[in-house]
Amino acid sequence: MSTAPTPESGDVVAVIVVTYNSAAVVPGLLESLGPGLAGLRWHLTVADNASSDGTAETVRRLMPAARVVETGRNGGYSAGINAAAAAAAPFTSVLILNPDVRLTPGCGQLLLDLLRRGDDGIVVPLVTMADGSPEHTLRREPTVLRALGDALLGAERAGRFPVLGEVVTDPAAYRRESRSDWAVGSALLVSGRCWSACAPWDESFFLYSEETDFALRARDAGFPTRLAPAARATHIGGDSRAAPWLWRLLTLNKVRLYRRRNGRAATAAYWAAVLLREVSRAALGSPTSRAAAAALLRPAALRETPGPPADQRATIGTGLNASA
Structure with a gap:
């Protein structure tokens, strides 16, 4: 505290x-x-x-x-x-x-x-x-x-x-x-x-x-x-959906947060609903949703503490809390 x-x-x-x-x-x-x-x-x-x-x-x-x-x-x-x-x-x-x-x-x-x-x-x-x-x-x-x-x-x-x-x-x-x-x-x-x-x-x-x-x-x-x-x-910040790695990070952290506050069965249902969203958008050609869906399908990704790729760290600054 x-x-x-x-x-x-x-x-x-x-x-x-x-x-x-x-x-x-x-x-x-x-x-x-x-x-x-x-x-x-x-x-x-x-x-x-x-x-x-x-x-x-x-x-x-x-x-x-x-x-x-x-x-x-x-x-x-x-x-x-x-x-x-x-x-x-x-x-x-x-x-x-x-x-x-x-x-x-x-x-x-x-x-x-x-x-x-x-x-x-x-x-x-x-x-x-x-x-x-x-x-x-x-x-x-x-x-x-x-x-x-x-x-x-x-x-x-x-x-x-x-x-x-x-x-x-x-x-x-x-x-x-x-x-x-x-x-x-x-x-x-x-x-x-x-x-x-x-x-x-x-x-x-x-x-x-x-x-x-x-x-x-x-x-x-x-x-x-x-x-x-x-x-x-x-x-005046940008939109997190503009970069695939940002949307991937946002999506993974949403599931990680939900998991901390809810049981396994509820988390599995939440994960499936979020995955449905990203897969459906990926099917329509969204590169950000393709990145998020691929990450959601990797169990290890949800066990990690997600951060940006090394080559993208310098781009963070103006949109720290861009709207989801």
Whole structure:
């Protein structure tokens, strides 16, 4: 269990950013922090996972007051979060941001206001993509029926029905202060009590499912995930479906996470539903689904701690939590 230090008085937000070859995108995030966190006491800690493009130097130049932790390795997103939190100054809440996120003015105050009201836990903003289209960041807990719904109907259509869809696609859910089982981890404000009870993040998830694991454990401990619809952020990252190895990693980690929380029979049914989805998409010519299906059919792949191929490690940086 991690303990969140508490300052003598008042709220202090620890802003945590994990970077890896993010020099092209992190300046935009840093520029948005001042207006986005206006009125708050906050400090920034950046964990840089051995970037080779000068990311750490860029952060130091643009924001000299920031703490920069150079981890010396690309240990993944959870490892970076844990390293940054360990090095951060005292805080009462933690705001985790991808380097390709941009906060709108006043976003932080709106997140903190909702965090103060009701239950402690996790609060997320309303996120839009760079083109202004909404990003469906709210999620329901993975189940066999929801995996089947995704396989047979597609995530967008299945998401209209709570029993069949993991992705929350109902527009009404994004217009109110709604709850969800978890949310995409590009921007998360976590209360100090929740952090103390549920941290550290599980480093066995190199990328993908780490925020699912954390939020579900938080929910189980009585710390829900809530949406602050008036708080806005923009996510300019890419899509995990663009690269076969990324989709393979995402798919394997979904099954690994489900297996940790469920018995063998349920996991076998979930695996079969996920495999059905990937095989059906592969038959339609999807190279990402071909890679995922091939991995699912290798029992050893699910026993491993998946990470990126060695020749792809340098490409991780801007889309650490790209939407599934």
